[in-house]
Each structure stands twice: as structure tokens, then as C-alpha cells.
Amino acid sequence: MELALLYSGGKDSTLAALVLERFYDVTLVTGSFGVTDDWQHAREAADRTPFAFERVDLDREVALDAVEQMIADGYPRNGIQKVHEHALEVVADLDVDAVADGSRRDDRVPTVSRAQAQSLEDRHDVHYLSPLSGFGRGAIDDMVAASLDVESGPSETLEKSDYESELRELLRTEFEDASVSDVFPEHTQTRVRDVR
Numbered sequence: 630m631e632l633a634l635l636y637s638g639g640k641d642s643t644l645a646a647l648v649l650e651r652f653y654d655v656t657l658v659t660g661s662f663g664v665t666d667d668w669q670h671a672r673e674a675a676d677r678t679p680f681a682f683e684r685v686d687l688d689r690e691v692a693l694d695a696v697e698q699m700i701a702d703g704y705p706r707n708g709i710q711k712v713h714e715h716a717l718e719v720v721a722d723l724d725v726d727a728v729a730d731g732s733r734r735d736d737r738v739p740t741v742s743r744a745q746a747q748s749l750e751d752r753h754d755v756h757y758l759s760p761l762s763g764f765g766r767g768a769i770d771d772m773v774a775a776s777l778d779v780e781s782g783p784s785e786t787l788e789k790s791d792y793e794s795e796l797r798e799l800l801r802t803e804f805e806d807a808s809v810s811d812v813f814p815e816h817t818q819t820r821v822r823d824v825r
Contacts, residue, residue, distance in 0.1 A: 630726040637791035638674030640819040641731035648760040660687040660716040664795040674821040691715045712792045713739035721753035729758040778823040
């Protein structure tokens with residue numbers, strides 16, 4: 630069975646792929662709005678895994694709407710949720726049996742409700758999987774320590790491919806009155822260097 634997993638090159642999405650590989654032929658899929666070429670960082674991380682990699686185009690208008698939402702809210706949660714839902718829709722249109730992401734039990738965003746998952750499955754005739762949704766941060770950290778070599782750093786400087794890097798760039802270029810630091814709190818992200 631073919632599965633497309635939304636992939637950022639970070640520890641969570643890589644760990645999700647490792648959990649699912651016993652049951653599916655996993656392809657790591659990175660979405661890009663065409664704002665930057667940061668998706669290449671996900672390709673580099675994917676090259677260190679046993680999985681195939683694919684890049685898909687996401688709708689730039691969705692990114693612009695998300696950034697406007699973030700500016701209005703003063704925080705990124707609803708905008709990132711909007712982008713994640715769009716990315717799942719795009720990936721569900723691929724010729725696959727299942728789609729997945731690396732969302733965890735403790736994540737505040739993105740999340741996929743039971744109703745959203747069922748709707749995605751019904752409309753696209755796919756299975757939606759969130760293999761890390763039952764694990765807390767401590768368990769994830771233990772599994773990562775046992776299976777991945779990762780580097781961590783501030784979200785603003787770590788070269789990684791996720792929605793945030795392109796949304797930050799749109800904030801800088803399209804919404805000059807808005808400050809990236811006013812919308813995105815500083816936090817730590819990870820990038821996979823190798824699979825053990």
C-alpha cells in the first residue's frame with residue numbers, strides 16, 4: 630500500500646515514517662508555495678532515510694490567507710492550521726492509499742480532528758494516519774534518541790522545510806507593516822541528519 634507522509638525534514642515526520650514503514654510503502658512529501666527553495670532542506674534530510682521523496686505545489690493564495698490570519702490574530706496557530714489542512718488535501722489527491730503526518734499528542738498545532746480525518750478519507754478515498762498522536766513529548770524524545778541523529782536550533786535560523794519558513798518570508802515581503810517576531814514566537818525546531 631502506498632502512503633504519502635507530509636514531510637518537513639524534522640524529527641517528528643521522520644519518526645512517523647519509520648513507524649509506518651512496516652505497513653506501507655512510504656513517500657516523504659514536502660509541499661511548497663514557491664516562495665522560497667527551503668523545500669530542498671527536506672530533500673536533503675529525506676536523502677538520509679530509506680524513503681522516496683516528492684515535492685508538491687501548494688496554492689500560494691492559501692499561504693497569503695494564512696499570513697493575513699496570523700497578522701489579525703497576532704499568533705500563528707490558525708494560519709498554520711489552515712496551511713496544514715490544505716497540504717493534506719493536496720497530498721490526498723496523489724495516487725496513494727493513505728496520507729499521514731507527524732503530529733503528536735501534545736501538539737497545539739497542527740491538529741486533525743476526528744471529523745476532519747473522516748471527511749478527508751471519505752472525499753479522497755484514502756486512509757488518514759497520525760502515528761504519533763498517542764505519544765507524548767518524552768516518549769517521542771526517547772524514540773528519536775534511539776533512531777535518529779538530529780540537530781536542533783532556533784526556528785528563525787535552522788534551515789528546514791516546513792510551512793513556517795515560507796510563511797515567515799511572506800510576512801517579510803508581502804506585509805511590510807507586520808513583524809515576523811510579532812507573529813511567530815521563538816521556538817526550537819529540529820532537522821534530521823541521519824537515521825540510525
